Amino acid sequence: MPGIVPHRHCVVCGKAIEPDQIYCSDECEQAMNKERKRQRNMMILMFLFLFALLILIWLPRF
Secondary structure: OOOOOOOEEOOOOOOEEOOOOOOOOHHHHHHHHHHHHHHHHHHHHHHHHHHHHHHHHHOOOO
């Protein structure tokens, strides 16, 4: 039985690709960049929301 050819899987779609690649196509790379940007924006939004909530809690009541 022959051995398995060295390979990796695309981190977006899971297709088998060459060991030195990360994505199988430009579309998958763009999809990953879009997802990373969405996650970064969501994290910034959550930190801003938490900061605003802490400010509201700690503000002295007039």
